[in-house]
Amino acid sequence: MQQVPEFDMSRRDILIVGAVSAAGAAAPGLASGQETVAAPVVGKVILTINGTARALEVDLRATLLDVLRETLKLTGTKKGCDHGQCGACTVIVEGRRINSCLTLAVMHDGDKVTTIEGLGTPGDLHPMQAAFVKHDGYQCGYCTPGQICSAVAVLEEIKAGVPSHVTADLNGRPKVTPDELRERMSGNICRCGAYSNIVEAIGEVAGVKA
């Protein structure tokens, strides 16, 4: 394609222009330079958290992560980056793992959310939690709830036949292999570097030697 520098508009530029227009449209009636911050707009949602329905009024800006941690005081889900870059905030929503920092609570009306608190308790550990303890699949513990929620969902994904970047045969059923686990778990950073042990813990729950 021939490039005409002065008229070249990248996709990024278009997105920026789009965002500015959207912001302008969302704030009618404000004279430029007279921007003020309005009182929070709240929305009503019903979230089913670990089996219990919770009717909430949430700030439209509040992430699912902050509603869990601050409103519901379920602090097992961790905030590591707030940007979807670390995975510490992983929870299971409607059966799929997501980064709860990258989604607004108001978008989840009616959804079922499973957090680390919904998997097990210190006196009654989920098999994945017990395997993490056995294999020392953690150190500081801060990424751990996210790793465990992710691991539980990963095994379900493999069972359901969802392929990954390292699945060689897209028509076959993916298997639980160390490479599959490492690939699928790569959205969950552990800076303490417990990866080798985490993969062994997940492998034990899956019934394979990792």
Add this chain to the structure above:
Amino acid sequence: MKFETPATTNPIDQLKHIGKPTPRIDGPQKTTGTAPYAYERHDRAPDAAYGYVVGATIAKGRITGIDASRARAAPGVLAVVTAQNAGKLGKGEKNTARLLAGPEVEHYHQAVAVVVAETFEQARAAAGLLRVDYAPAKGAFDLAAAKGSAESPKDPPDSHVGDFDKAFATAPVKLDATYTTPDQSHAMMEPHASTAAWEDGAVTIWTANQMIDWGRSDMAATLGIPKAKVRLVSPFIGGGFGGKLFLRADALLAALGAKAAGRPVKVALTRPMMFNNTTHRPATIQRIRIGATRDGKITAIGHETWSGDLPGGGAETAAEQTKLLYAGANRLTATKLAVLDLPEGNAMRAPGEAPGLMALEIAIDEMAEKLGLDPIEFRIRNDTQVDPAKPERPFSQRQLVECLRQGADRFGWKDRNATPGRRREGRWLVGMGVAAAFRNNLTMKSGARMRLQPDGLVVVETDMTDIGTGSYTIIAQTAAETLGVPLKQVVVRLGDSSFPVSAGSGGQWGGNSSTAGVYAACMKLREVAAGKLGLDPQKAEFVDGRVRVGNDSRPLIEAARDGELVAEDFIEFGDLAKKYQQSTFGGHFVEVGVDAWTAEVRVRRMLAVCAAGRILNPTSARSQVIGAMTMGTGAALMEELVVDKRRGFFANHDLAGYEVPVHADIPHQEVVFLDEVDPVSSPMKAKGVGELGICGVGAAVANAVYNATGVRVRDYPITLDKLLDGMPAVA
């Protein structure tokens, strides 16, 4: 208890609990998300408001004006604290830059304000309304450009042994090479966070801090209040690696915000602020010169290192290990420090040795190749059992050679092709690398308080921290061993400044020193308990929950029948460290595959063989080492804070831009601990391992990449762009 002579047989040697691979006692809390971290204290500060930190957008200069009116008027806002209204603030002894800027700005993202509001969303929105005007000043941001202006810092002094210049000039085989390591970030998973609450002029701060007493002292100094009015509580810390050694802006601004708002306030740094607001491992330029005889005996070894820091800051001490690691009659080390206006440089896991060995252990590999020697053999020929500068001062233990030999056997080193670029498996060029691991063993005074409760529970209280290292567990093992009670009968309370001051977590001194302090307090409790039971404390044995002298055996719990027994003591260390050089050693072995077409590096196998005194808990010790190997792999292959040399900040300040290893980057890792007890180190006969594991591993990766490709990269990280030009031709 004063530790002045090497330990003899003591209750720790029973090894009923110590040395066992006990799962962490805090594991059920951590894996269920019920361990409370600093920002999660709904239990202690249920009405905490939210503080949002605003950082400076210039690297150096002055704030000319702050307009907080719009922020203050925003919904939910309770307070805006800046240097204008914070009152007079001091500076902590351990801080180089001040934690709240104004009017002077010392580095990019230095905090300029905290905005406190009812909710996080309100605080964040209002923070965006703060207007700060600056008068920027010119700064120095480029280490290479500032190298010529670098001066000798107060610490460490340069060292000269023999006549280095002459020996190097006349050596038949020599190497003179320069290596660079970039600025690196701790990037721990839990952002710096604190919750503060004032009551009657005293402040309690639930925070994430590795060194409780340092943090408490510096908080008092910064606020200008007595230390007795400051309490720090830090039972769980989501990773530190040196980044949480000191009082940081989150703690100060939570305290100031809480004072201004008249209620508890919690503050967490956002991830993008962490990289420039807090400390980092400084970049280095290192020149290494080695001269040797043709049969591979080092005759001259010189290591010079340059780094930069803010005015008043310190140097990255990357040449220090070169004083001790290899023999050689003529030696030189030199450290130079330039003034840079980047964020504050400070300790990150194994400061000094980690970047120092990244360079030195490539140099040794290069030298071995020049000599036509296997790199393990070259290291063995230059082993020393004494401090090379003071031959009368032996190492307390030094099993470097054994680490390398055992590692070579286990790793299959004999299958390595000494000629680079010769082993090909499909698309992969495969190579093996080795490096020595070396880290000094430091000891620190450490205290603890023991309680024997009427219900039989033994409670340990110390301000020691557990940053993922396993302190809770090894401290419980120590108490169970010394008092002869089951592990489940021991309760460990950590990280509270109302407990006795401990060694804290840093410099890999925490495990050995803090357990030695707990041992001392347990011995004091034994005295008290035996006395209460009318038994001779000198002869009493504490076994299976009983206290026994000869045939007289009584349940320990009886000693607390009339009420709880309390005993407190600390360990302090005499001058054994002067008589003996105490260090930890290891051998790192790495196999990599390098894509023959793209030069992508994949680590395939890793092994570390370590000799680090008695291993108190092989499970948590192994985790320390694999974690360090992982961080060292990051240092070798991807980690680099990219300096914007024009505006003076780290440009890649989040976890998408600052890449750290993820699951897919790390293979199964093997760790072997050699049998070793070191009676010179402490009554525990243990040493540290948490930093040893990162020392040398980066060079082992680099040497493996060289062996795979024949491309010698001396500037970390080894990214594929640095390999591509030199890669062997592929069909």
